[in-house]
Amino acid sequence: MSTSKRRMSNAPIILWFRNDLRLGDHRALTAAVNTGAQIILLYVLDDETPAPTPAPTPAEWKMGGASRWWLHHSLAALANDIAKKGNKLILRRGPAREIVPKVAAECGAGAVYFSRHYEPSSVALEADLKALLEERGITCKRFSGALLREPEDIRTKAGDVFKVYTPFWRALSSEFTVGKPVAAPAAIAPPAQLPKSDSLASLELLPRKLDWPEGLAAEWSPGEAGANARLDAFLEGAMKDYADARNRPDLPGTSRLSPHLHFGEITPALCWYRSGQAAARTPGSDKGHETFLKEIVWREFAHTLLFYWPNLPEVPFRPEYLAFPWLENASHLKAWQRGQTGYPIVDAGMRELWRTGYMHNRVRMITASFLIKDLLVPWQRGEAWFWDTLVDADLANNAAGWQWVAGCGADAAPYFRIFNPVTQGEKFDPNGDYVRTWVPEISKLPTEHIHAPWDAPEDVRAASGVVLGKSYPRPIVDHAAARARALAAFGLVKSSAQK
Numbered sequence: 001m002s003t004s005k006r007r008m009s010n011a012p013i014i015l016w017f018r019n020d021l022r023l024g025d026h027r028a029l030t031a032a033v034n035t036g037a038q039i040i041l042l043y044v045l046d047d048e049t050p051a052p053t054p055a056p057t058p059a060e061w062k063m064g065g066a067s068r069w070w071l072h073h074s075l076a077a078l079a080n081d082i083a084k085k086g087n088k089l090i091l092r093r094g095p096a097r098e099i100v101p102k103v104a105a106e107c108g109a110g111a112v113y114f115s116r117h118y119e120p121s122s123v124a125l126e127a128d129l130k131a132l133l134e135e136r137g138i139t140c141k142r143f144s145g146a147l148l149r150e151p152e153d154i155r156t157k158a159g160d161v162f163k164v165y166t167p168f169w170r171a172l173s174s175e176f177t178v179g180k181p182v183a184a185p186a187a188i189a190p191p192a193q194l195p196k197s198d199s200l201a202s203l204e205l206l207p208r209k210l211d212w213p214e215g216l217a218a219e220w221s222p223g224e225a226g227a228n229a230r231l232d233a234f235l236e237g238a239m240k241d242y243a244d245a246r247n248r249p250d251l252p253g254t255s256r257l258s259p260h261l262h263f264g265e266i267t268p269a270l271c272w273y274r275s276g277q278a279a280a281r282t283p284g285s286d287k288g289h290e291t292f293l294k295e296i297v298w299r300e301f302a303h304t305l306l307f308y309w310p311n312l313p314e315v316p317f318r319p320e321y322l323a324f325p326w327l328e329n330a331s332h333l334k335a336w337q338r339g340q341t342g343y344p345i346v347d348a349g350m351r352e353l354w355r356t357g358y359m360h361n362r363v364r365m366i367t368a369s370f371l372i373k374d375l376l377v378p379w380q381r382g383e384a385w386f387w388d389t390l391v392d393a394d395l396a397n398n399a400a401g402w403q404w405v406a407g408c409g410a411d412a413a414p415y416f417r418i419f420n421p422v423t424q425g426e427k428f429d430p431n432g433d434y435v436r437t438w439v440p441e442i443s444k445l446p447t448e449h450i451h452a453p454w455d456a457p458e459d460v461r462a463a464s465g466v467v468l469g470k471s472y473p474r475p476i477v478d479h480a481a482a483r484a485r486a487l488a489a490f491g492l493v494k495s496s497a498q499k
């Protein structure tokens with residue numbers, strides 16, 4: 001088809017779905033539908049583009065196992081929602097750089113609309129596609145929506161990129177308002193002839209290990225309806241006490257929206273708008289509401305950092321940490337991954353992660369601190385494990401989270417603040433309920449010993465059916481000694497920074 005023909009107003013528009021798997025509050029979709037054109041709804045499973053990132057040690061950031069499970073179900077939900085609007089979700093597999101122009105050529109599309117993303121590989125892909133499509137006379141339109149504000153729009157008074165969270169929050173939130181999110185279109189007109197689609201099964205997103213998804217399925221409802229149901233439940237329930245309860249892994253105190261936000265099944269703007277409405281009708285919820293918004297803005301901060309520091313997932317933000325004397329210890333890493341460190345709160349978190357694809361934020365900090373500081377295993381090993389096992393695995397949030405705990409991030413916890421896994425457990429899981437759920441072999445221990453089974457008198461352990469080294473591991477390191485070792489290692493970093 002000639003370029004001039006493609007430009008005709010009746011040429012279909014391709015809506016290229018990425019991590020924006022929803023129909024409501026979707027600027028690109030709304031704009032496409034508003035043109036009156038026929039719409040081709042395309043998702044491309046692209047494992048080639050995300051790797052490697054531009055770093056001295058290229059890492060593999062193609063989607064991990066838990067994310068693939070999520071994606072399978074999210075695409076199924078999206079396909080269903082699209083069918084109700086009279087159209088069909090077209091699935092293809094391969095590099096988006098090739099597939100999007102190919103589908104455009106197959107169906108004579110006049111334009112490609114999509115939502116903007118911020119990962120380094122996405123940024124490069126968007127630029128390449130724009131050039132490629134426009135060369136062929138196909139309009140390429142990019143829309144915002146994954147973030148509240150574009151990274152280019154938030155700057156310090158001096159015009160610099162923010163490296164510290166609190167002023168970033170102030171700059172973003174002062175006088176920030178969002179309008180009512182746009183509802184999903186009533187109908188999405190299909191072209192007379194739809195391009196062919198791969199089947200969802202042929203994308204092979206579900207794990208081969210058949211028992212793994214059971215825990216995931218029990219916990220989650222991927223898709224836009226599931227996302228909205230989570231938000232509703234949070235706004236009507238946990239938001240009021242969120243400021244305090246968010247630190248308690250034994251309570252349902254947080255929103256659990258992270259995978260829904262990552263896959264774009266819901267937007268941060270919609271969360272902002274609807275939480276404001278809920279706060280206005282719920283007396284006493286102001287503090288919880290503001291704390292929730294601050295967490296949503298941590299997500300913005302992490303994405304902005306990644307946008308400007310594209311090697312954040314691999315390289316410490318503070319270069320002095322390149323000199324850190326890490327210990328590569330495969331057996332320690334394995335014990336940590338399997339939840340067999342002998343520290344109950346750490347093991348509970350790692351097992352929750354394996355079973356549900358999720359770990360509570362407080363426990364992410366405790367388990368990450370244990371790996372990095374008690375075991376001195378490089379933070380990138382933990383980041384890679386989280387990448388594979390989290391349903392909310394997100395390049396920006398994961399990298400920023402690990403660098404925060406390691407002390408090498410932009411606005412990070414000081415390295416010398418080393419979490420004590422016993423006192424953290426006692427403080428944030430005071431009755432031991434979280435540990436009992438995930439580490440059942442020590443569940444009969446009295447609460448005063450649940451976070452340090454090795455300190456329990458022998459007869460108490462025996463009465464609780466706990467045999468250290470047999471039914472539950474002895475601690476793989478002594479925390480006090482490990483802390484001293486970590487501080488000595490940190491001393492080396494400090495002195496290399498002062499040279």
Ligand code: FAD
Nearest residue numbers: 254255256257258295296298299361392393394397398401
């Ligand atoms: P809520 O407490 O309800 O918060 C609401 C939303 O705010 C979250 O859904 C999330 O989108 C955002 N948010 C909350 N805390 C943070 C934070 N610290 N940084 C950035 N955004 C935040 N989050 C991910 O989404 N993906 C990751 O891969 C990821 N990896 C992490 C790794 C480490 C080592 C650490 C310490 C944190 C990581 N986080 C990650 C951040 C945080 O733990 C999760 O976003 C949060 O636990 C998700 O639970 P929730 O939806 O109930 O959060």
